[in-house]
Amino acid sequence: MAKASKKKALGRGLSALLKDPDNDIQSAKDKNADKVVGSIVELELESIEVNPFQPRSSFNEEALEELASSIRELGVIQPITVRKLDFNKYQLVSGERRFRASKLVGLETIPAYIRIANDQESLEMALVENIQRQDLDPIEIALSYQRLIDEIDLTQEELSDRIGKNRSTIANYLRLLKLDPIVQTGMRDGILSMGHGRTLIAIEDENSQIEVYQEIIKNKLSVRETEKLVKQVLSGKTRQNKTKKPIVSDEKQKAIKSISSAFGTKVEMKLSKKGNGKLIIPFSSDEDFNRIQQLIEENLHD
Template sequence: MHDSQAQVEEVSLDQIRPNPYQPRKHFEAAKLEDLAASISEHGVLQPIILRKTVRGYHIVVGERRFRASQKAGKTHIPAIVKDMTEAEMMELAIIENLQREDLNAVEEAESYRKLMDDLKLTQKEVATRLGKSRPYIANMLRLLNLPPAITGYIKAGKLSGAHGRTLLVLKDEPTMKRTAKQAIREAWSVRYLEKYVSELTSEEKKPSKEEPSPKKPRLIQREERRLKERYGTNVAITTKRNKGQITFEFTSEEEFLRLIEAFNSES
């Protein structure tokens, strides 16, 4: 990003303002403290990039270094001042955000959406600028259709982006949220969630003639559905005279162990 002719200047922190187009609003406190400690001992090793404004400077790249320098009690910071347009500043800020190591899938999708909205770009144009395929960008943007509660789980690291895309198949928001909570509680893999969602949606599409036998009381049918949703497997309740049994289906040792663990956790 820096050209060989760029001149490094020592700029007063008081004259610098955050980039108004910076998509990242939260900076992890512990990591910021670590960087501040490093700056106290070694200084800022890589200059930040600034853009000259009427009232001083806007940060283009390097807001973490700027904030950490403030924490370290520094008065100046090494910087390269570049002449660039608002659009260029906006794009560089978003691209820098996309290069973060701790970026999660939803934040990545939000960055693509911001590039499209702020710079009036198409999915194809964003893909070309970032060296991605258009289907990849489209697939990531789908995550922004999730309910806020579920995007929150992804941002918190409780679910992956692949979990989120699988949940979108459910369409119905309450079912989506309920399934997401169950997947987190029972630590479902993406593959298991895909299987569960597939079974759930295929059941909804069955013609009425394949519905549970009308001979079963509605209470039992309802409990079968409830247990299936709760434990993520097929459940059958049968009764005969004064006796009955509940059957939980499993097709692998992994599913068997998951069920046992779920039963034990409730005992």
């Protein structure tokens, strides 16, 4: 959690820097521009305008509400990207769903990456340098890869050449961004390993994914144990789905004891979830069977 607070503190400092009219940053060559490129900055939502050339013109309201609910609970996990237009004025480059959902929640600021004029090369250098750090969590690495692909317009093959990583490694990291935000947060906080995350990707249903995530935490499951649990979920044989024995009430237990005493043998009762069931009266021989039959007939005549 300390890592998150450190990022927020840094963002607030950069926000103050960007609001200084005497040192307005318009180019990658301007003073303090290197502090902005590749960093996360807390920007006021009011200072950001949507891109008029955004190809997506309609947004699913239900999906937007779900994202807003996630942001309300966890905050904005993946920063948006904006382009600096003028002093304290920005235009959205990517992340319009996050931008709109944050407005629905009523946030005043949002974490953002700022693009400034002539910053293409500087941004690429900053991102590549950031990837080489040793203290990044898997989600941070995945986000950096995604930014290089989206903003520098690289293919996975080109990115592989730039950073010296196998294409399969890059693809594995990028898949982590498909995980539910709650699971991503668990990885960022160090609760889950990348191995856990890669295993959970196989579960497409968000509710099931979160249930398995909670199971991992509760029982401290290893990656191998998680793989087994995921296979159970995908085959419909989860622990939760296994038939549980219905609870027999004290009243029924007393009745079973009374019946067992009357027949001189241990009578068993099997109940279903619906409440119906059956009594099993065991016998040890033909003579024992005839004895029980006679008792039943006598009780019927009574």
